[in-house]
Amino acid sequence: MDTLSLLANGFVAALSPQNLLFAFLGSVLGTLVGVLPGIGPTSGIAILLPLTAFLPPTPAIIMLAAIYYGAMYGGSTTAILVNIPGEVSSVVTTLDGYQMARQGRAGQALAIAAISSFVAGTLSLLGLTFFAPPLADVALAIGPPEYTGLVILALAVVVSLSGRSLRKGLASALLGALIAMVGLDPQSGRRRFTFGVPQLIGGIDFISVIIGLYAIAEVLVSIEEAMARVSAIPITRLFPSLADIKACIGAMVRCTLVGFGLGLLPGCTPGAISFFSYDLERRVSRAGSQFGTGAIQGVASPEGANNAATSGGFVPLLALGIPPTPALAVLLGGLMIYGLQPGPLLFEKQPAFVWTVIASMYVGNVMLLILNLPLVGIWVRLVMVPYPVLGPLILVFSVLGAFSVRNSTFDVWVALAFGLLGYAMRRLDFPETPLVLTLILTPILENSLRQSLSMSAGDVHIFFERPVALGFAVVGVVLTAVTLYARRRAGTGATGASRQEGS
Amino acid sequence: MYRIAEWLSRPDRLAGLFLLAVAGVAIREGAPLREGVLGPGFAPLVAGSLLAALALGLILWPDHGPTAKGEASPGHRAAWTFLALGLYVFLLRPVGFTLASAIFLATLFRSLGRYSLWVVLLAATASAAVLSVVFRWGLHFPLPVGAWGF
Numbered sequence: 001m002d003t004l005s006l007l008a009n010g011f012v013a014a015l016s017p018q019n020l021l022f023a024f025l026g027s028v029l030g031t032l033v034g035v036l037p038g039i040g041p042t043s044g045i046a047i048l049l050p051l052t053a054f055l056p057p058t059p060a061i062i063m064l065a066a067i068y069y070g071a072m073y074g075g076s077t078t079a080i081l082v083n084i085p086g087e088v089s090s091v092v093t094t095l096d097g098y099q100m101a102r103q104g105r106a107g108q109a110l111a112i113a114a115i116s117s118f119v120a121g122t123l124s125l126l127g128l129t130f131f132a133p134p135l136a137d138v139a140l141a142i143g144p145p146e147y148t149g150l151v152i153l154a155l156a157v158v159v160s161l162s163g164r165s166l167r168k169g170l171a172s173a174l175l176g177a178l179i180a181m182v183g184l185d186p187q188s189g190r191r192r193f194t195f196g197v198p199q200l201i202g203g204i205d206f207i208s209v210i211i212g213l214y215a216i217a218e219v220l221v222s223i224e225e226a227m228a229r230v231s232a233i234p235i236t237r238l239f240p241s242l243a244d245i246k247a248c249i250g251a252m253v254r255c256t257l258v259g260f261g262l263g264l265l266p267g268c269t270p271g272a273i274s275f276f277s278y279d280l281e282r283r284v285s286r287a288g289s290q291f292g293t294g295a296i297q298g299v300a301s302p303e304g305a306n307n308a309a310t311s312g313g314f315v316p317l318l319a320l321g322i323p324p325t326p327a328l329a330v331l332l333g334g335l336m337i338y339g340l341q342p343g344p345l346l347f348e349k350q351p352a353f354v355w356t357v358i359a360s361m362y363v364g365n366v367m368l369l370i371l372n373l374p375l376v377g378i379w380v381r382l383v384m385v386p387y388p389v390l391g392p393l394i395l396v397f398s399v400l401g402a403f404s405v406r407n408s409t410f411d412v413w414v415a416l417a418f419g420l421l422g423y424a425m426r427r428l429d430f431p432e433t434p435l436v437l438t439l440i441l442t443p444i445l446e447n448s449l450r451q452s453l454s455m456s457a458g459d460v461h462i463f464f465e466r467p468v469a470l471g472f473a474v475v476g477v478v479l480t481a482v483t484l485y486a487r488r489r490a491g492t493g494a495t496g497a498s499r500q501e502g503s
Numbered sequence: 504m505y506r507i508a509e510w511l512s513r514p515d516r517l518a519g520l521f522l523l524a525v526a527g528v529a530i531r532e533g534a535p536l537r538e539g540v541l542g543p544g545f546a547p548l549v550a551g552s553l554l555a556a557l558a559l560g561l562i563l564w565p566d567h568g569p570t571a572k573g574e575a576s577p578g579h580r581a582a583w584t585f586l587a588l589g590l591y592v593f594l595l596r597p598v599g600f601t602l603a604s605a606i607f608l609a610t611l612f613r614s615l616g617r618y619s620l621w622v623v624l625l626a627a628t629a630s631a632a633v634l635s636v637v638f639r640w641g642l643h644f645p646l647p648v649g650a651w652g653f
Binding site for chain 1: 514
C-alpha cells in the first residue's frame with residue numbers, strides 16, 4: 001500500500017470519536033503544560049504516562065504526542081501577554097511578542113503565533129509523512145549486529161544532550177546504564193544489583209524514574225523560586241491584517257525548513273531551534289532591523305520553528321527509534337511500555353498504529369489552532385495560579401502516577417528517590433536526559449551485543465563484516481565527533497583545562 | 504579539618520564521591536558475575552569502571568561553580584516539600600489516599616502559600632475529594648484505602 005493510502009486509513013482511524021477525544025484532551029493538556037511555566041512537556045508526559053495505562057496504545061500515544069506538540073503552542077501565550085515564556089522554546093518569542101503586546105497588538109501577536117505554528121506544524125507533518133517511511137525501509141535489513149550499531153548511533157545523542165559539561169553528561173548516562181541493569185539478567189537469569197530486595201528483581205520501573213527525575217525534581221526546583229504575581233496585557237483585536245500575514249509568509253516557510261531540518265538532528269531541541277530560526281530571520285528579513293522592537297516576523301519565526309521541530313523529531317523516533325529530545329525520550333519509553341518498539345519494524349508490523357498517530361497529529365494541529373485563539377483568556381488566567389498551589393497538586397499527581405503502575409508504594413518510594421536525585425542533578429548541573437536515554441537503550445544494546453557475539457562465537461569482526469552495522473556505528477562516531485567539534489567551537493565543552501581547577 | 508571542609512565545599516567533589524561509591528558497588532557486584540564479554544558481569548564492570556574514572560576526574564578537577572557554602576538558594580523550601588512528600592507516601596497505606604492527600608495538600612498550601620487556615624482546609628479537602636472521585640470511581644484506579652475505608 002502506498003503512503004497516501006496508509007495515511008488515508010490513518011485519518012479514518014484518527015477521526016473515530018475515541019481517538020478524536022484523546023487528541024483533544026492531549027491538545028488541551030499540552031496547551032496547559034505550555035502555558036504553565038513550572039512544568040514542561042517532558043514532565044507533563046512523565047506524569048500523564050502512567051495515567052494512560054487504562055487506555056489502548058493508540059489513543060494513549062495520540063494523547064501523549066498531542067501533549068508534546070500542544071505545549072509548543074501554549075508556550076507563546078504567556079510569553080506574549082505577560083513576558084513569561086511557558087516553555088524554553090518560547091523564550092525568544094518574548095523579544096518581539098511582548099513588545100507587540102505593549103504596543104496594543106497583543107491579539108495580532110497571539111494570532112500570528114498560532115497561525116505560524118499551524119502552517120509550520122502542518123507543512124513539517126508532510127515531511128514526516130513522506131520522509132519517515134523510506135528511512136525506515138532503509139533500516140529494515142537489521143539483525144542483532146545492526147541493532148548494536150543503531151543503538152551506538154542513538155547513544156551518540158548523549159554528547160549533544162550533555163548540557164554544559166560533557167563529563168557530567170557521560171556520568172549521567174553511565175548512571176542510567178547501571179540503573180537499567182538492576183534486576184534479572186535476561187540471558188543468564190542471574191540477579192544484578194538486587195541487594196536481596198525482592199521488588200528489585202523485576203528491575204526499576206521506568207515510569208517511577210521519569211516521574212521522579214522530571215516531575216518531582218521540577219517541582220522541588222521551581223518551589224524554590226517564589227513566583228511574583230503577574231499581570232496580563234489586555235487583548236483588543238485578535239486577528240492580524242492581510243498585510244501582517246503577507247509579511248510573515250516568507251518567515252513561515254523559512255522557519256518550517258529550519259525547524260524540520262534541525263528537528264531531525266539528535267540533540268537539537270525546539271528551544272535551540274527557535275533561537276536559531278529567529279536569528280536567521282533577523283538576518284534575512286527586510287524587517288530585520290526592527291527585530292526586538294515588536295516585529296511580527298520575530299513572533300512568527302520562532303513559534304513556527306519550534307512546531308516544525310516537533311514533527312521533525314518524530315522522524316528519527318518512529319523510523320529509527322532514536323529520540324532527539326528529552327520529551328521524545330520519555331515518549332519512546334511510553335511506546336515501549338505498550339510493547340511497541342519504535343524503529344524500522346514499527347512501520348512494517350504496526351502500520352495502523354503509526355499512521356493513525358501521524359494522521360492524528362494533522363487533526364491535533366487544527367484543534368490547537370481553534371483552541372488557542374478563542375480560549376486565550378482562560379490560558380492567561382491559568383498562569384496566575386500561584387506555584388504554592390500548583391506545585392503540591394503536581395506532586396499528588398506524581399504520587400498517583402507512580403502508584404498506579406503496579407499499585408505499589410515501593411514504586412512511589414523509588415520515584416521519591418529519583419526526585420531527590422533529579423533535584424541534586426539540576427542543582428549540580430548534571431543533565432538528566434542522558435540517564436533516561438541509557439536507561440531505555442542499555443538493555444537493547446547489551447542484548448544485541450551479546451547476541452551478535454554469540455552468532456560469531458565471540459569474534460568482534462562481525463561488526464565490521466556487516467555494512468549496515470558498520471554504517472550505523474560510523475555515522476554515530478562521526479556525529480559524536482561533529483558534536484564535540486561544535487561544542488568546542490561554541491565554548492561549551494567542559495573538557496578544557498580552563499573550566500577546571502586543581503584540587 | 505578546615506582544609507577537608509574547604510576541599511569538600513566544591514559540590515562537584517561531593518557528586519564525584521557519590522558517583523565513585525556507585526561505581527564501586529557496580530564493580531563489586533559485576534566482578535563475581537564476570538564470564539567474558541558474554542557474561543552478565545561484563546556490562547556492570549565496564550560501566551562501573553568508566554564511571555569511576557569520570558568520578559575521579561570530578562573529584563580531582565571539579566568544574567568552576569558555586570561552593571556549597573556560597574550557593575544562592577539554600578533549598579529550605581525544597582527540603583520541607585520533600586519531607587512533607589515523604590510523610591505523605593508513608594501515610595498513604597495507613598490512612599488512605601483521600602485523607603493523606605488532604606493532609607499533604609493542606610500542609611503545603613499553608614506553609615508555602617501562607618493562605619488563611621479555612622481557605623487551606625477547604626481547598627485541600629475539595630482537591631483530595633475530587634481526585635478520589637475521579638480516579639477511584641471514575642477511572643477505577645485501586646487507590647489505597649485506610650482504616651476508614653476511603
